[in-house]
Amino acid sequence: MASTVDNLSVVVHGAGVIRLENQSIPEPGRNEVLIKIHSVGICGSDVHFWQHGRIGDFVVQKPMVLGHESSGAVIKVGCDVTHLRAGDRVAIEPAVPQENDDFCKIGRYNLSPTIFCCATPPGNGSLCRYYVHNANFCYKLPEGVSYEEGALIEPLSVGIHACRRAGVTFGSNILICGAGPIGLVCLLVAKSMGAAKVMITDLSPERLLMAKEMGADITLQAKRETPQEMADAVCGHLSGMPDITMECTGAEVCIQTAIYATRSGGTVVLVGLGSPMVNIPILNASTREVDIKGIFRYCNTWPMAISMLVSGRLNVLRSLVTHRFSLEDSLQAFETAHQGLGIKIIIRCDKDDPL
Known part of the structure; x- marks a missing residue:
């Protein structure tokens, strides 16, 4: 009753x-x-x-x-x-x-x-x-992990699942498109997993400042360039093409940029959700063997997230x-x-x- x-x-x-x-x-x-x-x-x-x-x-x-x-x-x-x-x-x-x-x-x-x-x-x-x-x-929730942190485990889990799907490891060079909550948790998890260099882009200078404070090695304010021009700017600031790109906006232009920017043999993970139909440079991805992976929420991530919080990292x-x-x-x-x-x-x- x-x-x-x-x-x-x-x-x-x-x-x-x-x-x-x-x-x-x-x-x-x-x-x-x-x-x-x-x-x-x-x-x-x-x-x-x-x-x-x-x-x-x-x-x-x-x-x-x-x-x-x-x-x-x-x-x-x-x-x-x-x-x-x-x-x-x-x-x-x-x-x-x-x-x-x-x-x-x-x-x-x-x-x-x-x-x-x-x-x-x-x-x-x-x-x-x-x-x-x-x-x-x-x-x-162990002692020392607050209720707010407990609530944040859900978005944090998206970052954990995305980084697992991407194959983030020690020495990875990573581009993250979008410095919203999900882009920022992807940044935190990637750095915790040993990424050597993480670059993050966004239209908002305020969000890029937050990203810098949270450990981003390089931030870049996105302009209204073409996807190829934006990809060139990314690679110039990163001194090379990223091994992994995590696209966290869902915007068609950002997905296109992610593919152009990622090195041959690298991985693009589509984290953000946008339009159900988008145009992408599939021939560019195919001929350079750029893997495109999707994620759907998360699985088996809460124990890892709690351990990461307890560790203080x-x-x-x-x-x-x-x-x-x-x-x-x-x-x-x-x-x-x-x-x-x-x-x-x-x-x-x-x-x-x-x-």
Whole structure:
């Protein structure tokens, strides 16, 4: 039976309609835990669902709670849960496969067609006071790792998965297109994995300054050049062509630049999501054996992310947070995100731990 105690939630009703609503508190199932949510980051996808009511084939057809970058404290466990107990602080991995299919068996559960994702239609997200989630996808936060850092593990995981797919290793020279939150976490992870030199580009000088503060070796403000001209500028500043390019904008011109800039035999990883159809210089990539790889979210990344945070090598991660709002002020937080202000916005959901 669900409780009617205060469970303030941020709910999208379709394109342009977002509201604060009080919902019931759900009961955890046998393999689930009830979590008192503490911190939730606003992702670009949350803003997109609010503004457009859809992302690709995922359409908001009924009211849906937003939010999937989250952490909190377990307050109740299902009868079959043995590795968590009330009081444990946890980070939440939002995507949960519903069946143990072939993709799960080979460790690539993010590709399972039966995956369930919070804050992706029709699944409710975690931007609320209380949220129920599969216990196997909740990870204990060690002492010294804050709730905010726990929420940031979700975007950090995108960076980890991208760097793994790219084959980042000691000595890699890397270009990152885009200094938004995802480009910046790719930068942090690449440096932690031993990249020798990381260059990052963006239109915004403010974001490039943040990238420099977070360890970028070279920053370059993108101009309105052709893709080939931009690629030439990249290679000039980098004193050569990068081994790996991580494209984090989704913009067609940046994808083209990434291919032209990457050395023969190198790798381009498409991290950003943009138009479903783009024109790319495929002959250039093919004749130079430039591998083009996609990524879809992440898999098997939360344990590594937590280890990296515990090691202290990612203390700078918290610098991504430029704005903080209470749950009651969530609509203002979304307006701030929509205006493109700051880097990462965190909403504090726990009214017992105010800002």
